[in-house]
Amino acid sequence: MARPAAPPAPGPPRSAPPGAVALHPPRFAPLRPPRGRPALPGPPRPERCRGRARQRAPGVARDRRGGAAGGTRERPAGDGTGGAGPRAGPGTAGGGRDRRGGAAGGTRERPARTGVTSPRPAEEPRVRGHVGPPGRQGALRIRTGGMAEREGGNPEGAAPVPAGPQAPELSREEKLQLRKEKKQQKKKKRSEKGPSTESAELCAPPEAGQPRAAAQPTSPPAPADGPGDSEKPAGGKSKAELRAERRAKQEAERAQKQARKAELSQAATTAKPRQSPTEPQSMVKRLPEHVQVDDPAAQRKLAKKLERQQVPLRQDYGTKVNLFSHLHQYSRKKPLTQQMSIPSTVIHPAVVRLGLQYSQGIINGSNARCIALLEVFKQLIRDYSTPPNEELSRDLVAKLKPHISFLNQCRPLSASMGNAIKFLKKEISCLPDTLREDEAKEKLQDVIDKYLREKIVLAAEAISRSAFEKINDHDVILVYGCSSLVNRTLCDAHAKKGRAFRVIVVDSRPRLEGRETLRRLVRRGIHCTYVMINAISYVLPEVSKVLLGAHALLANGSVMSRVGTSQIALVSKAYNVPVLVCCETYKFCERVQTDSFVSNELDDPDDLIVLRKGQAQLGGWAENKSLRLLNLVYDVTPPDLVDLVITDLGMIPCTSVPVVLRVKNVDQ
Amino acid sequence: MSTEDLIETFRAQLRDDPDVASAVAAIRALLGFLRQDRGETIQGLRNSLRDAIDTLSRVDSSVAVSSGGELFLRFISLTSLEYSDYSKCKEIMIERGEIFLTKVSLSRNKIAKLCHPFIRDGARILTHAYSRVVLRVLEAAVESKKRFSVFVTESQPDEAGQKMAKALRKLNIPVTVILDAAVGYIMEKVDLVLVGAEGVVESGGIINKIGTNQIAVCAKAQNKPFYVVAESFKFVRLFPLNQQDVPDRFKYKADTLKTGQNLTEEHPWIDYTSPSLITLLFTDLGVLTPSAVSDELIKLYL
Numbered sequence: 001m002a003r004p005a006a007p008p009a010p011g012p013p014r015s016a017p018p019g020a021v022a023l024h025p026p027r028f029a030p031l032r033p034p035r036g037r038p039a040l041p042g043p044p045r046p047e048r049c050r051g052r053a054r055q056r057a058p059g060v061a062r063d064r065r066g067g068a069a070g071g072t073r074e075r076p077a078g079d080g081t082g083g084a085g086p087r088a089g090p091g092t093a094g095g096g097r098d099r100r101g102g103a104a105g106g107t108r109e110r111p112a113r114t115g116v117t118s119p120r121p122a123e124e125p126r127v128r129g130h131v132g133p134p135g136r137q138g139a140l141r142i143r144t145g146g147m148a149e150r151e152g153g154n155p156e157g158a159a160p161v162p163a164g165p166q167a168p169e170l171s172r173e174e175k176l177q178l179r180k181e182k183k184q185q186k187k188k189k190r191s192e193k194g195p196s197t198e199s200a201e202l203c204a205p206p207e208a209g210q211p212r213a214a215a216q217p218t219s220p221p222a223p224a225d226g227p228g229d230s231e232k233p234a235g236g237k238s239k240a241e242l243r244a245e246r247r248a249k250q251e252a253e254r255a256q257k258q259a260r261k262a263e264l265s266q267a268a269t270t271a272k273p274r275q276s277p278t279e280p281q282s283m284v285k286r287l288p289e290h291v292q293v294d295d296p297a298a299q300r301k302l303a304k305k306l307e308r309q310q311v312p313l314r315q316d317y318g319t320k321v322n323l324f325s326h327l328h329q330y331s332r333k334k335p336l337t338q339q340m341s342i343p344s345t346v347i348h349p350a351v352v353r354l355g356l357q358y359s360q361g362i363i364n365g366s367n368a369r370c371i372a373l374l375e376v377f378k379q380l381i382r383d384y385s386t387p388p389n390e391e392l393s394r395d396l397v398a399k400l401k402p403h404i405s406f407l408n409q410c411r412p413l414s415a416s417m418g419n420a421i422k423f424l425k426k427e428i429s430c431l432p433d434t435l436r437e438d439e440a441k442e443k444l445q446d447v448i449d450k451y452l453r454e455k456i457v458l459a460a461e462a463i464s465r466s467a468f469e470k471i472n473d474h475d476v477i478l479v480y481g482c483s484s485l486v487n488r489t490l491c492d493a494h495a496k497k498g499r500a501f502r503v504i505v506v507d508s509r510p511r512l513e514g515r516e517t518l519r520r521l522v523r524r525g526i527h528c529t530y531v532m533i534n535a536i537s538y539v540l541p542e543v544s545k546v547l548l549g550a551h552a553l554l555a556n557g558s559v560m561s562r563v564g565t566s567q568i569a570l571v572s573k574a575y576n577v578p579v580l581v582c583c584e585t586y587k588f589c590e591r592v593q594t595d596s597f598v599s600n601e602l603d604d605p606d607d608l609i610v611l612r613k614g615q616a617q618l619g620g621w622a623e624n625k626s627l628r629l630l631n632l633v634y635d636v637t638p639p640d641l642v643d644l645v646i647t648d649l650g651m652i653p654c655t656s657v658p659v660v661l662r663v664k665n666v667d668q
Numbered sequence: 669m670s671t672e673d674l675i676e677t678f679r680a681q682l683r684d685d686p687d688v689a690s691a692v693a694a695i696r697a698l699l700g701f702l703r704q705d706r707g708e709t710i711q712g713l714r715n716s717l718r719d720a721i722d723t724l725s726r727v728d729s730s731v732a733v734s735s736g737g738e739l740f741l742r743f744i745s746l747t748s749l750e751y752s753d754y755s756k757c758k759e760i761m762i763e764r765g766e767i768f769l770t771k772v773s774l775s776r777n778k779i780a781k782l783c784h785p786f787i788r789d790g791a792r793i794l795t796h797a798y799s800r801v802v803l804r805v806l807e808a809a810v811e812s813k814k815r816f817s818v819f820v821t822e823s824q825p826d827e828a829g830q831k832m833a834k835a836l837r838k839l840n841i842p843v844t845v846i847l848d849a850a851v852g853y854i855m856e857k858v859d860l861v862l863v864g865a866e867g868v869v870e871s872g873g874i875i876n877k878i879g880t881n882q883i884a885v886c887a888k889a890q891n892k893p894f895y896v897v898a899e900s901f902k903f904v905r906l907f908p909l910n911q912q913d914v915p916d917r918f919k920y921k922a923d924t925l926k927t928g929q930n931l932t933e934e935h936p937w938i939d940y941t942s943p944s945l946i947t948l949l950f951t952d953l954g955v956l957t958p959s960a961v962s963d964e965l966i967k968l969y970l
Contacts, residue, residue, distance in 0.1 A: 470909065545909065578909035640944075643909055644871070651907045652966075653871045653943070655959035659966055 181250045188253050191260075290412050291599050294325045306409070309402035310346040312339035314409045318605050318622060321630045328412065329602040335359050336410050348383065350376045351403045355410035364513070366551050366587065367456060367484045370416040373407070374448050377424060381444050385437065392440050393431040400425070412601050415552030415560070415589045423451060455586040459648035460485055463582050464492045466646050467547070468499075470580060475501040475544045478577075480533075481562045482513035483549020485582045487520050490547075494526050502527040504539050508564045510607040510631065533564050540575040550583040555661060556592045557639030557654035559583070566596070566637035578643045581654075585647050588661055596635040605629035669704040671723050677701075678724055687800060691736030691901055692772055694724045698740055699765045702758075710745075710757060717741055729922040731867030731875050731938075735904035736772075739968065743768045775899040775952035776801055780808035783862075783897055783950040791816040791859045794851070797823035797877040798832040799864025801897045805950075810839055817842040819854055823877060825935065848879050855886045865898040867918070868951075869906045870965055872943035872958025874898065875914065878936060884945035893947040900953050903965050908940050 292298035293316065306313050317331035335356055343349055354376045357363040363372050377400070384399065386392045404421060407413065413421070427447045431440050467489045471477065479486050493499060503526055507514025514530065521528050531539055546568060552560040559565070559581050569579050593599060608629050609618045621627050639654035649660060677700055681693035701720050707713050721737035744761040779801060787793065787809045793816060795802050809816065818841055823829040829845055836843040846854055861883060867875040874880070874896050887894045908914045917925060919936040943958030950956075953964055 470913075472912070580909075644907060650905075651870065653907075653959065653962050656962040656966070659963045663966065 181246070184250065184254060184257070188257060191257075288599075290328060290408070291326050293328050306405055309405050311402050311405045311409060312336055314339070319628055320602065321628045323597060324600070324602055324630065324632075327600060327602050330359070330604065331606065332360060332604045333606070336406070346402055347406050348376075348380050348403065350379045351406060355407050358407065358411040365482065365484055366414045366416040367460075367584075369414055370420050370586075371452060371456060373417050374420055374424075374452055378445050378448050381441050381448075384441070391433070392435075392437055393429050393433075396428050397425050400428075415591075416587045419586050419589070420451065424448065451586075455584060455648075459584040459586070460488055462648040463584065463646050464489045466651055467580070467582060468493050468496065470545070470644075470646075470651075471499050471501055472544070473499050473501070475499065476504065476542055477501055478504045478506060478536075478539070478543045478546045478568070478572075479517060480506045480514070480546075480548055480565060480568050481508070481511075482516045483582070485584070486547050486549045487517055489582060490521060490526060491524050494524055502529070504529045504531065504543060506531055506533050506536060506539075506564075506568065508533040509610075511562075513562070533567065536568060536571050540571060540577055543572075543575075543577050546572045546577055546579045548579065548581050550581050550587065551634055552587050552589045552591075553581075553583050553645065553657050554589050554591050554593050554636070555658050556594070557642075557657050558593055559637040559639075559642055559645075559654070560589075560593065560634050561637065563596075563632045563635045566635045566641070569637045569641040573641050579641060580644045580646060581642050582646045585649055585660060585664065588657060588664070590661060593636050594638070596632070600635075601633040603631040603633050605631050607631050669701045671720075674701055674720055674723060675727055678727060689732065689776075689800065689899070690728050690730055691732040691899075692769070694721075694728070694733045695736055695740050695765075695769055695772065695901075697724065698737060699762070699769060702744075702762055702765060705758075708754060710754065713758070713761075714741065714745060725917070726922055726926070729917060729920065729925060731904055731906075731918050732902045734918075735867055736901040738905075739901050739903075740765065740768055742968075771952075772899065772901055775901075776804045778952040779897050779899065779950050780804045782955055783895070784809040784812055784814070786860070786895065787814055787816055787862075788859075789814050789816070792819065792857060793817070794819045794821075794854065794858040794861045794883065795832070796821050796829075796861075796863045796880055796883055798828035798835075799897070801864045801899065802862055803832070803835055805862070805897055806836065806841060807839060810841065817844070819844050819846055819858060821846055821848050821851060821879060821883070823879060824848060828877065848882075851879075851883050852886050855890045855892060858892060861887045861892055861894045863894075863896055865896050865902060866938060867902050867904045867906070868896075868898050868949065868961055869904060869908060869940070870962050871907055872946065872949070872956075872961040873908070874941050874946065874949075875904075875906075875908075875918065875938050876941065878939045881911075881939045881941045881945075884941045888945050894945060895948050895950065896946055897950045900951050900964070900968070903961065903968060905965065911940055914938070914940050 287298075289298055289302045303313050314328075314330055314336050315334070316329050317334065318329060320327070320329050336359065337352060337356055340347075342352065344352060347355075354363075354372055357372070358369065363369055380400070380403065381396070384392075384396060386395060400421075404413075407417075424444075424447075428444065431443065435443065463485060471493050477490070479490070490503060493501070503521055505514045505518050505521070505528055507518075507530065509532075518528055518530050529539070548559075548561060548565055548568070550559050550561045554560060559569075561581075572579050591599075605621070605628075608631055609616050609621070611617075618627075618629065621629050642654045645652050645654055645657070647660065649663075652660065674697055678693055678697040681688065681696050682690065685693075698717065698720055702713075702717065705713055705716060707716060718741065721734065721741065724737065725734045744764045783805045787806075791814075793806075795818060797820075806816075806818065818836055820829045820832050820836070820843060822845055833843045833845050863874075863876060863880055863883070865874040865876050869875060876896075884894050906915070916931060919938055920931060920934055921937060924931075924934055943961075946958050948955055948957060949961060951964075956964065
């Protein structure tokens, strides 16, 4: 398991080692890889990845085996720590224990002391969760901390139970029951950290006896006997025993909780929103973490989650403007890779490379980022191998999670990436059981290719064609920033040689992306003018239409795009110039936003420091207590400023975005 | 059926029933064409129908004819792939064509029923040029015993407003004919504006007789509701951004287009009113806001 002599290639191959990216890479150097699909490193490293996958399996199961791992710490520590050694990282006691538990769990899979079937007791409940009818969507939620308690409850080296594929089909009620039990355990754990006054009630035995009797009929009676009967004889008895023990524990906890609730309801005047523990969890909408940076509780949760996934937590940099204190602000000089050992054993090197490319601004633009992401995921899937006793459909999704967290830490995910990830997770979890691993992997690769081709490449072509109808002879078209879709539209229109038009490129600091647009259009021979955004009132009287790209289209018709877009739309409206937005349907979001504050991205404030005549203006901004720099990335344009949205489904008004979303949901 | 016969049928329909919408007449002609078609394949049938629609658009260049024809074609070809026997297919298509025609002929009454409650007792209505749907709506209002008065714009260059005034006088509605230029003057006196439409575009805006845009802008400036009545076969998959963006084939009469002279010297017959100026649209699909039109269009066309 330990790989101290790992292959020397670092995370981002072919470019500088991680230390060197601390410098600002030249942003507009022509040596930058072209926008769009990045070139990926050469051949995958199968043996290493397989090992990693095997390592990952116990890694993922860490929290589940937490209790058991504690017990097995006496195991060959050399073996376990050998694997855990290189992973220095943010190691806390709990984390260390998890890792070692993971490694130990991994070693357990090898010829274990208690015999071949000894790991089964720890695995058995999880295996139970696996087996079931297709349509395992709900079953994905099974992996919770609740497992830890159950493991703790299992006696070590219990009688062997059958391996995964032989376990019987769980009835639906049984699975529901399992899920509910786990949720209760989680809630109980959470509330344990709450007011300490309740802790006294936790150890109230007399109430336990009474409600237990009452609680007995509430537990579904059928599954109690059902699986017991249908189980294969080998481990049937012990399973039933374990289940009975577990159920007894559940009821005790439930009773305590109800007793506690009774106390609370007497004391408190407000009613609890959640009803009895047997009810399914209510659909409470939670704010995403990335807009709750000033909430310490949310940040602690995030830190814990990242620690569990072994992804380093990126620190914020510099004082933020008060209005945006709920957002992250990172420094480009401190990439995430400085906080982790390279090669990382948890994160695939292609993903590390991608994360660096995102955080350093090498890959920019929502289409480019999404394409790069999907290509890297294809590589991940290629290098993935299912650990034994795991289902690909479930395990792969779990494996993807730390990578997604890592990428999120490098740079907040864009809407296009979010939709692509959602799609991929759905595809993975809908894989039929009957496929072999290589078949499944190939199917996933095909699915990803299809998504790329249809939603991005073909959509761009369709949009280009529709937009061509709107470009008339002798048009003056204004574009802003750098949008791959708009550039493609203009280049195609020029190539068709039917229309004579000229382009005004508007640019803004600090990104100066308009220069890239200018470069591309001039290369094709399109007549261009270049202005900065403060000059738009000057040029707009001669403009016939404005063509903009979008980062995302929100459900109320608002357009989320590079900062400066709403300004252009506003001034264009004042001059009665039609504003056209080009956006593929895969960027449509269910979110609703009416302003640019609630959810945005803060870029490195040091970008605003400008070097003029050898002097760095604003260079000492950090020392000045009353100076804050704000480098926003996105802004939101209200729908009444946009005249037309050109999508791959045709030309629609801004207000019809929810219709498209509805049609898409129906399709799926 | 030859092209001349088709055009003759179309013209005959318009002559015999002056009250019929030109799109309905076109659809009737197309149905006759479909019955007499001698083709053997579905694809051939669709192609010949498309040619027929083109022919009719060249006779009458209004938006409604082309949109009505397009919708007719879509409606009848929805089930064309289910039957392998061509003659059975054709029968089904003819049947569906009849259904479409019946639905379309009933649309005016449906709209009148939806719209007349918006006309209150004592209302003063402003309308533009000659619209048969508006006439039907006002007729329904009279039938429900409401008293109101109407201002009609003269609507040059063909003085269609006078025709409208005559028809209204027959219904015993007090009517005043005003100059096109007097719309800004009269706007403070009216309570609501009611116009028809030749075409309803994807953005929710309308294409109507020239002068409609002016009326809409004045109404908006004085906060008067601007209502549009249109049948659903007038929904067309255009998306003009401004007046210039409306295709030339709709702006000018068919004869003018055929002569091929310089169109910049010609006066356009229609203009485009943007959806921000329209309050509500009354259609046989219901009472819609301009943003709901796109929703309906997606349903109709997809």
